[in-house]
Amino acid sequence: xxxxxxxxxxxxxxxxxxxxxxxxxxxxxxxxxxxxxxxxxxxxxxxxxxxxxxxxxxxxxxxxxxxxxxxxxxxxxxxxxxxxxxxxxxxxxxxxxxxxxxxxxxxxxxxxxxxxxxxxxxxxxxxxxxxxxxxxxxxxxxxxxxxxxxxxxxxxxxxxxxxxxxxxxxxxxxxxxxxxxxxxxxxxxxxxxxxxxxxxxxxxxxxxxxxxxxxxxxxxxxxxxxxxxxxxxxxxxxxxxxxxxxxxxxxxxxxxxxxxxxxxxxxxxxxxxxxxxxxxxxxxxxxxxxxxxxxxxxxxxxxxxxxxxxxxxxxxxxxxxxxxxxxxxxxxxxxxxxxxxxxxxxxxxxxxxxxxxxxxxxxxxxxxxxxxxx
Amino acid sequence: xxxxxxxxxxxxxxxxxxxxxxxxxxxxxxxxxxxxxxxxxxxxxxxxxxxxxxxxxxxxxxxxxxxxxxxxxxxxxxxxxxxxxxxxxxxxxxxxxxxxxxxxxxxxxxxxxxxxxxxxxxxxxxxxxxxxxxxxxxxxxxxxxxxxxxxxxxxxxxxxxxxxxxxxxxxxxxxxxxxxxxxxxxxxxxxxxxxxxxxxxxxxxxxxxxxxxxxxxxxxxxxxxxxxxxxxxxxxxxxxxxxxxxxxxxxxxxxxxxxxxxxxxxxxxxxxxxxxxxxxxxxxxxxxxxxxxxxxxxxxxxxxxxxxxxxxxxxxxxxxxxxxxxxxxxxxxxxxxxxxxxxxxxxxxxxxxxxxxxxxxxxxxxxxxxxxxx
Numbered sequence: 001x002x003x004x005x006x007x008x009x010x011x012x013x014x015x016x017x018x019x020x021x022x023x024x025x026x027x028x029x030x031x032x033x034x035x036x037x038x039x040x041x042x043x044x045x046x047x048x049x050x051x052x053x054x055x056x057x058x059x060x061x062x063x064x065x066x067x068x069x070x071x072x073x074x075x076x077x078x079x080x081x082x083x084x085x086x087x088x089x090x091x092x093x094x095x096x097x098x099x100x101x102x103x104x105x106x107x108x109x110x111x112x113x114x115x116x117x118x119x120x121x122x123x124x125x126x127x128x129x130x131x132x133x134x135x136x137x138x139x140x141x142x143x144x145x146x147x148x149x150x151x152x153x154x155x156x157x158x159x160x161x162x163x164x165x166x167x168x169x170x171x172x173x174x175x176x177x178x179x180x181x182x183x184x185x186x187x188x189x190x191x192x193x194x195x196x197x198x199x200x201x202x203x204x205x206x207x208x209x210x211x212x213x214x215x216x217x218x219x220x221x222x223x224x225x226x227x228x229x230x231x232x233x234x235x236x237x238x239x240x241x242x243x244x245x246x247x248x249x250x251x252x253x254x255x256x257x258x259x260x261x262x263x264x265x266x267x268x269x270x271x272x273x274x275x276x277x278x279x280x281x282x283x284x285x286x287x288x289x290x291x292x293x294x295x296x297x298x299x300x301x302x303x304x305x306x307x308x309x310x311x312x313x314x315x316x317x318x319x320x321x322x323x324x325x326x327x328x329x330x331x332x333x334x335x336x337x338x339x340x341x342x343x344x345x346x347x348x349x350x351x352x353x354x355x356x357x358x359x360x361x362x363x364x365x366x367x368x369x370x371x372x373x374x
Numbered sequence: 375x376x377x378x379x380x381x382x383x384x385x386x387x388x389x390x391x392x393x394x395x396x397x398x399x400x401x402x403x404x405x406x407x408x409x410x411x412x413x414x415x416x417x418x419x420x421x422x423x424x425x426x427x428x429x430x431x432x433x434x435x436x437x438x439x440x441x442x443x444x445x446x447x448x449x450x451x452x453x454x455x456x457x458x459x460x461x462x463x464x465x466x467x468x469x470x471x472x473x474x475x476x477x478x479x480x481x482x483x484x485x486x487x488x489x490x491x492x493x494x495x496x497x498x499x500x501x502x503x504x505x506x507x508x509x510x511x512x513x514x515x516x517x518x519x520x521x522x523x524x525x526x527x528x529x530x531x532x533x534x535x536x537x538x539x540x541x542x543x544x545x546x547x548x549x550x551x552x553x554x555x556x557x558x559x560x561x562x563x564x565x566x567x568x569x570x571x572x573x574x575x576x577x578x579x580x581x582x583x584x585x586x587x588x589x590x591x592x593x594x595x596x597x598x599x600x601x602x603x604x605x606x607x608x609x610x611x612x613x614x615x616x617x618x619x620x621x622x623x624x625x626x627x628x629x630x631x632x633x634x635x636x637x638x639x640x641x642x643x644x645x646x647x648x649x650x651x652x653x654x655x656x657x658x659x660x661x662x663x664x665x666x667x668x669x670x671x672x673x674x675x676x677x678x679x680x681x682x683x684x685x686x687x688x689x690x691x692x693x694x695x696x697x698x699x700x701x702x703x704x705x706x707x708x709x710x711x712x713x714x715x716x717x718x719x720x721x722x723x724x725x726x727x728x729x730x731x732x733x734x735x736x737x738x739x740x741x742x743x744x745x746x747x748x
Contacts, residue, residue, distance in 0.1 A: 316455075330701060
């Protein structure tokens with residue numbers, strides 16, 4: 001994997017770059033729609049491509065449980081399996097496994113838990129998650145990390161951070177012994193909201209020559225202020241020449257904040273989940289289609305938007321589809337929301353290239369917040 | 375509306391033609407996917423267009439209850455509302471209203487029933503359903519008809535047939551008094567499985583110069599044998615130079631039978647409903663994706679099919695999507711099934727033009743039935 005910074009902003013830490021994976025170029029800062037189960041919910045790969053999506057993220061944990069990574073491997077790998085020939089990142093499933101805490105047993109060796117489908121006991125280790133991700137054939141793999149809840153005691157956060165470091169070394173060692181077709185491996189910085197822990201995590205992971213660095217354990221309830229504080233002292237210590245990925249983030253405001261701190265990659269369920277719930281992102285703020293004010297509204301979701309949904313359908317029609325329980329509603333609003341995020345990222349990249357990112361951010365949020373508060 | 379027969383088969387009553395509506399040409403025999411709520415379930419208008427669909431059918435009853443025909447009219451009519459610029463037929467909702475028998479009061483004037491959404495008392499008359507359909511702006515309207523269940527006493531069938539005749543005359547009168555932008559009106563032949571009633575219905579409706587003739591009240595449980603018998607003595611009496619429409623039909627076998635009797639138009643929920651249930655039509659018979667034999671099946675649904683789903687995805691992937699509860703599964707199999715019906719109709723039209731329809735039908739059913747019985 002190659003990463004090239006095209007321009008760094010003078011007035012903030014924002015950067016604009018290009019990532020080359022085995023499946024094409026990804027312009028950064030990039031937002032990756034979530035395709036946990038090897039599908040970005042409700043959208044076809046052709047629709048994603050038309051929306052300009054260059055990378056998505058799938059989940060090794062979910063796919064290893066169902067349908068099983070061996071089936072996907074036998075089908076020719078995850079790209080072939082799901083009909084998506086651009087970049088695929090796979091999350092290891094650390095986050096998912098540690099959400100099952102009451103049914104899992106954790107040791108330095110790994111984590112034992114029950115399959116939610118069969119009840120069968122399953123063991124995840126750093127080596128195992130690398131094997132799964134090699135079988136899937138994603139372009140960028142994430143190591144097995146221990147996630148802590150928020151809030152969290154410093155000692156627990158430290159233990160999880162150190163374990164994540166040890167596990168990452170084992171992932172790297174496992175990867176070096178296996179044939180992987182040039183799959184990249186990132187590190188995941190942990191340490192909750194503790195400055196020294198985050199910085200120790202960065203230092204330790206920095207010793208390994210990983211292909212990129214993710215910040216984990218944020219956007220878990222700590223709020224915008226604390227997240228910015230953590231990003232402030234974490235991101236600047238990360239290797240300059242490697243892509244930086246803020247996992248599970250986020251809202252337009254969170255993304256703009258993080259880009260300002262120098263983050264290059266994002267993923268979040270927000271555009272698709274909100275889409276399925278009838279909530280559309282627009283340049284003028286969010287629209288909740290169940291609201292009766294849209295009953296006879298002839299306007300598109302966003303009259304400055306060029307997506308298929310906005311070019312074709314009124315708010316009144318989309319609202320009708322939601323009330324009639326029609327699946328097309330979920331598809332059309334998901335499609336619009338993914339396009340909204342794509343367009344926002346395009347705007348961010350253009351602004352960084354033009355040296356106007358800070359103004360872009362201010363203006364973007366000003367309009368959104370003014371309308372949201374109406 | 376214009377209808378032109380391009381070729382009539384020598385060895386059967388099959389015909390191949392072209393219907394011109396205000397929204398384009400429809401090649402017949404045609405299969406119209408069902409878009410009851412102003413959406414063909416799970417599919418975008420662009421996808422329908424790419425599948426080659428030239429006409430769909432929506433439902434005046436459903437749309438008048440929700441969102442209300444006035445909203446659709448204010449939005450510029452049903453084509454604009456749902457983003458579909460080809461032909462739209464609207465069913466009057468007679469079938470739906472008479473399915474609510476226990477809560478409706480029927481007289482010669484019309485039918486009173488409660489809205490399933492608001493409980494509000496609603497009155498449907500022949501004039502009212504014409505007004506609704508004019509507001510919607512469909513290309514082909516259906517008159518308000520009284521449907522009877524199957525089986526049905528001859529006296530009840532006769533009464534309903536005669537009432538349908540009187541109501542059709544009122545529909546035609548109402549239409550002639552209103553501005554309708556050239557919307558066509560069909561008649562609906564009733565009479566259950568009684569030869570004299572069907573023929574009387576045909577004669578009565580034939581006195582009016584309607585734009586086309588539908589056969590209603592079939593495919594309601596009478597079975598393939600009886601349906602063929604009714605079609606045999608009904609369709610041949612219909613005006614030769616007008617399109618003939620068998621409502622709510624049906625399976626590939628039923629469609630092939632009816633084409634052989636001289637029917638030109640069909641609609642049915644089968645491809646989309648089966649698609650949402652994980653059941654795919656293929657040239658080799660039906661495939662139920664929940665079956666475990668498809669768990670690792672690398673083949674497309676139908677390896678002779680050129681649809682997007684078959685060009686891109688394996689049975690194993692589609693099965694995975696169904697098991698994961700993913701909406702994309704419903705979209706992809708619906709898309710394939712609609713394409714299957716489109717392709718079957720294309721095959722039928724080509725065979726009629728080539729004078730080989732009877733052989734086409736035999737061969738088509740032979741392969742299907744052989745595989746279905748495996």
